[in-house]
Amino acid sequence: MSNSDPLEHFVAPYDDSVSFDELPDAPPTTGYRPSIMGWIGITVAVFWLAVALIGPFIAPYGENALPFPDAYSEFQSPRSGAWLGTDVEDRDVLSRIMFGAGRTIGISLSATLLAYLTGVVLGIGAAVSGPRVDMAMSRINDAFLSLPTIMLGLVVVAAVGSSIPVLIVTAGLIYASVVFRLSRAIGMEIMVMDFVEAAKVRGEGRWWIITREIWPNARMPLITDFGLRLIYVILFISSLSFLGLGVQPPKADWGSMVRDNLGALQYGGSIISVVAPALAIASLTVGINLIVDDVSAHGGGKLSKRM
Amino acid sequence: MTSLILKRIGIGMITALAVSIIIFFGTKILPGDAAQIRLGQEATEANMAAMRERMGLDKSYVMQYVTWLGNFLSGNLGISLASDVPITDLIADRYQNTVYVSVLTSIVAVPVSLALGILAAMFPGSYYDRILTLVSVTLVAAPEFFTATLLVLLFVFALDLGNAVVVGSPDGKGLFSMYAHFALPIATLSFVIASQLIRMSRAAVLNVMSSPYIEMAILKGVPRRRIILRHALLNAIGPIVNVVALNLAYLVTGVVVVEVYFGYPGLATLIVQGVQTRDFVLVQGLGMIFCLTYVILMLAADVASFASNPRLRHPK
Numbered sequence: 001m002s003n004s005d006p007l008e009h010f011v012a013p014y015d016d017s018v019s020f021d022e023l024p025d026a027p028p029t030t031g032y033r034p035s036i037m038g039w040i041g042i043t044v045a046v047f048w049l050a051v052a053l054i055g056p057f058i059a060p061y062g063e064n065a066l067p068f069p070d071a072y073s074e075f076q077s078p079r080s081g082a083w084l085g086t087d088v089e090d091r092d093v094l095s096r097i098m099f100g101a102g103r104t105i106g107i108s109l110s111a112t113l114l115a116y117l118t119g120v121v122l123g124i125g126a127a128v129s130g131p132r133v134d135m136a137m138s139r140i141n142d143a144f145l146s147l148p149t150i151m152l153g154l155v156v157v158a159a160v161g162s163s164i165p166v167l168i169v170t171a172g173l174i175y176a177s178v179v180f181r182l183s184r185a186i187g188m189e190i191m192v193m194d195f196v197e198a199a200k201v202r203g204e205g206r207w208w209i210i211t212r213e214i215w216p217n218a219r220m221p222l223i224t225d226f227g228l229r230l231i232y233v234i235l236f237i238s239s240l241s242f243l244g245l246g247v248q249p250p251k252a253d254w255g256s257m258v259r260d261n262l263g264a265l266q267y268g269g270s271i272i273s274v275v276a277p278a279l280a281i282a283s284l285t286v287g288i289n290l291i292v293d294d295v296s297a298h299g300g301g302k303l304s305k306r307m
Numbered sequence: 308m309t310s311l312i313l314k315r316i317g318i319g320m321i322t323a324l325a326v327s328i329i330i331f332f333g334t335k336i337l338p339g340d341a342a343q344i345r346l347g348q349e350a351t352e353a354n355m356a357a358m359r360e361r362m363g364l365d366k367s368y369v370m371q372y373v374t375w376l377g378n379f380l381s382g383n384l385g386i387s388l389a390s391d392v393p394i395t396d397l398i399a400d401r402y403q404n405t406v407y408v409s410v411l412t413s414i415v416a417v418p419v420s421l422a423l424g425i426l427a428a429m430f431p432g433s434y435y436d437r438i439l440t441l442v443s444v445t446l447v448a449a450p451e452f453f454t455a456t457l458l459v460l461l462f463v464f465a466l467d468l469g470n471a472v473v474v475g476s477p478d479g480k481g482l483f484s485m486y487a488h489f490a491l492p493i494a495t496l497s498f499v500i501a502s503q504l505i506r507m508s509r510a511a512v513l514n515v516m517s518s519p520y521i522e523m524a525i526l527k528g529v530p531r532r533r534i535i536l537r538h539a540l541l542n543a544i545g546p547i548v549n550v551v552a553l554n555l556a557y558l559v560t561g562v563v564v565v566e567v568y569f570g571y572p573g574l575a576t577l578i579v580q581g582v583q584t585r586d587f588v589l590v591q592g593l594g595m596i597f598c599l600t601y602v603i604l605m606l607a608a609d610v611a612s613f614a615s616n617p618r619l620r621h622p623k
């Protein structure tokens with residue numbers, strides 16, 4: 001692994017599989033000070049996290065409430081009381097964004113956590129098991145990696161229908177294959193280090209090697225990558241919802257809000273109903289990207305050189 | 308060299324086989340059965356049994372898979388459950404839009420973004436480089452429909468050019484009016500793949516720039532422009548071709564969102580409809596077409612990268 005060709009990372013598939021260039025370097029465990037860009041990212045992410053947690057309690061109207069039954073008309077422009085206007089069914093856009101925040105972020109976070117739980121356990125497991133187990137697991141994994149994620153998502157939704165648990169498990173398992181590859185690569189790299197060799201010679205068991213030798217060294221690159229993976233999961237879930245195959249109406253989530261209100265762009269009406277949820281997703285993912293980039297750059301990471 | 312390429316193609320075929328297994332059995336996770344979808348809830352048991360036999364659903368899953376794969380390879384994609392029309396007819400009506408948009412996008416986006424990326428690598432750290440980096444970092448993390456919305460706001464609402472929906476058929480139009488017809492979808496996809504292409508081509512050139520032979524050229528006083536164009540670029544061609552193939556493969560997924568956003572019929576909208584109506588046969592057939600395109604482009608990327616790099620051909 002360590003003497004791999006520098007160009008090898010270009011062999012990796014497009015966005016969500018791991019290229020060696022993309023392996024975030026281990027940032028220092030102490031003394032991380034965000035740069036201005038990092039602070040911007042942290043502010044945006046914390047803001048949306050807060051909205052996700054308390055949004056439903058402070059939203060001016062209910063998720064599916066019709067705040068202006070007397071003036072019923074779709075796509076009303078912003079006005080006092082409905083600061084972002086109303087949507088295709090005359091619901092308050094601001095309230096729906098606040099309700100949708102928890103759903104979009106909650107589903108994506110759970111799916112990413114599931115992906116990490118599965119991927120890291122199997123990946124490090126493959127790294128410490130013999131070449132045969134590793135070979136079998138890697139080949140099966142490669143088959144999943146060779147499919148475009150959105151197509152896998154479509155196939156699963158076609159088979160079992162769409163619901164929030166299905167979305168979490170589907171996204172979690174799809175992205176587990178990427179995490180598997182990453183943690184296996186990191187695990188392999190550490191397995192050939194002298195200190196692991198020394199531990200083996202000392203007669204330490206497999207469990208000791210995983211928890212005391214591999215995990216402390218694999219932890220930071222994996223945590224940095226978690227942010228990157230979270231971005232892809234948010235984009236995946238939002239795209240499925242945008243296609244009408246993710247979170248089902250009348251529940252609000254940012255991707256489906258864009259879809260529901262597309263009519264405003266096409267036939268006229270308050271375009272804020274489309275712009276606001278699209279901007280919400282973009283600001284969240286770009287914000288997380290700024291943090292990941294900053295953390296990685298702080299460790300003299302390859303990510304910053306690449307950017 | 309030839310044997311290596313053959314070996315890669317062999318691996319590609321195994322991958323394609325694995326993909327077909329995933330797609331076929333993926334749609335069979337639930338016992339929900341195609342005969343029932345075809346006939347509806349009120350069908351009698353006898354009708355259902357007859358339909359199952361006609362559709363081959365009474366056979367074992369393995370037999371069904373083999374039959375399905377054989378039919379797929381001979382160009383028979385089966386009959387749509389939702390509309391009772393052969394899938395190939397449905398595709399014939401719609402594949403043009405998808406192909407036009409993908410091809411037209413790559414014709415514009417690939418050369419422009421490569422030029423921008425290489426230019427950025429020639430002046431690393433300059434204002435041009437930093438601005439380009441900032442824009443591409445932003446766009447690469449944003450969803451396609453955000454980029455599409457920005458473009459609609461700019462062109463349709465601010466400049467009052469065109470429409471936020473693609474209407475009508477592009478048939479019989481020349482190249483130029485075809486670009487006008489699909490202007491917004493093409494622009495969206497171009498921005499999306501450009502953000503990736505610019506970063507990766509820049510990285511590919513900079514990567515070569517850090518190698519000792521370039522340092523040698525700098526030390527002997529070769530002008531910077533010449534170093535990039537004559538020394539670095541030749542060695543960066545392999546990775547760049549690889550990056551291009553990867554991004555073309557990405558169009559396969561990008562086109563799904565763009566077709567739905569701009570509301571014109573294509574293969575991607577067809578498969579989304581298939582999922583909504585739970586038309587397994589349609590999803591299987593189209594899913595295979597999309598995934599095979601993806602696998603083939605990935606394979607091309609793979610072959611390009613080691614064809615251009617002797618060190619990958621002779622691993623230590």
